Amino acid sequence: MWAELLPVGRSASSGGYRRFAWNSADAECRAWFEEQAVGRGLSYELDRNGNQWAWLGDPAGEGAIVTGSHLDSVPDGGAFDGPLGVVSSFAALDELRGRGTEFTRPLAIVNFGDEEGARFGVACIGSRLSAGVLGRDQAYELRDAAGVRLPDAMEKAGYDPAAIGADGDRLARIGAFVELHVEQGRYLAEDQPVGVAGAIWPHGRWRFDFHGEANHAGTTRIEDRRDPMLTYANTVLAARKKARTAGALATFGKVAVEPNGTNAIASLVRGWLDSRAADEATLTALVEEIERAAYERGDRDGVRVELTRESYTPVVEFDAPLRDRLARRLGRDGAPVPILPTGAGHDAGILASAIPTAMLFVRNPSGVSHSPAEHAETADCLAGVAALADVLEDLACQ
Structure with missing residues (x-):
């Protein structure tokens, strides 16, 4: 999966990525997500705001456990910010199926649109619209550097801008959202590949x-x-x-x-x-x-x-019981994994006002993000997949 995504939207001159909302690279990423979902026999759907969902179990069921992230990038961004969370979500599902896990709750993987805000200037547009944090009228006024309005860009890409808006019914059916993300900074020690987010700075x-x-x-x-x-x-x-x-x-x-x-x-x-x-x-x-x-x-x-x-x-304090549960579940020798602060915004932070959310961080030895130099070691990424699988198993098999 990682190898398939690597060339999409990559600049030959900078080595960074230019996957902006509703452009051709974004369309390729979206097609990839749909292929991954359908190839696994998952129910694929688009919500009213253009966010992509892949469901195992009944999408209309209650208490669903959701994971995922985003596939867009900042200008000349790195390969890991966003895509690592989406790829790891599909890989974690594969791991759980390999274990023979039987789920008692619906499980979903999501790709939220325009998380980085690189084109229209507002971050996390897909999740903000769904949570009602960004209103329809406000979204319609957003323009890119060329003066193209958000609804016009969506329509040109084949989506219906008339449908955008708060998606309270969908969020009400979600029991928890867990987002895996590459660490943006350098807080995790060399022997600690995975941590849990505590709060997001305002x-x-x-x-x-x-x-x-x-x-x-x-x-x-x-x-x-x-x-x-x-x-x-x-x-x-x-x-x-x-x-x-x-x-x-x-x-x-x-x-x-x-x-x-x-x-x-x-x-x-x-x-x-x-x-x-x-x-x-x-x-x-x-x-x-x-x-x-x-x-x-x-x-x-x-x-x-x-x-x-x-x-x-504003400041986002992730759901404390969920945060602590994840930290204990992933700990070793009776000690929980580190709980880290972060100054970066995420879809999980937007959704935290509506549903219980948590985040896992995978170690970034360089500490660099939003740059082609962004990096995570393969062994740490695999540890992140295993950690996410453990968390999903714990939450979706109660």
Whole structure:
């Protein structure tokens, strides 16, 4: 399965992946998921938001145990973020069938759409829509960099955008959702291939618009310039300094410039801030300080600053009884596996407000993620499959 997915959406120049929602690479990944489901005799279906489901047992049954993740990527992302969870889910099912496991609950594997938010700017769109966290009207207003609306992209890919919206009936039939994911960081020790997530830091995305005045780079005096690039650059530096002081994270990783000419002073610079912290009070204070720094520098530079919050996810505490049950089940010699914090958002974090959710992490020796250098050793991945199979057996065979 891993070998089949590796070439899909891979850039020959960077070695990274460009599997964005509703593009051709996404379509290939979706076709692969359907093939895996049908080839195992599972019931395959699409939900109203374009998320893919593969069912063992009655999809309408109560107390279903669900696992899975996503198959899309950030721009030039790594191979493991998302796909490892989906591949491991099918592999865990194969393992359980090999054991002769008899399930007393329905079991499902899911591929949530547009988890990374690489195309339309909002992360976890598929799960947000299903949980009612993202409304239909809000989703219809989302556009990509080329101005294409989300519903138009879905329709072009062969899906019905008129159906999108909260899927409460489906979620009400789910007893628990467990997502396996490659570790994003380096918390697991060399002798510990698998850990359990404790909580997800609150995080969000903010768009800063710096409005200046376009002019000639070679003829406009320094004192006559209203250069938004200066205000943007100072804001980037201020964000790094204030995040370090607060013990939090602040990253400007995306920027768009108009008119984007080498010999022209920009008229507009848009910069996207990703910020995360251990608690909501710290995150709120940090973003307010960055905003204040932007406005103060903008006044000095003659630049008008606008701030728009594009997405926000509060702190997520995973279901404690489920979390602890998994940690004990996967422990050895009477000691549970490590319970890890994470600053990364996931579909499991979105669904946590509606159903019991938990996460397993597979060790990442490099600590690198959202990059072609992202990696997990084969032995650790296989340990992750075995761990997921043990967890599913424990939950779905009660």
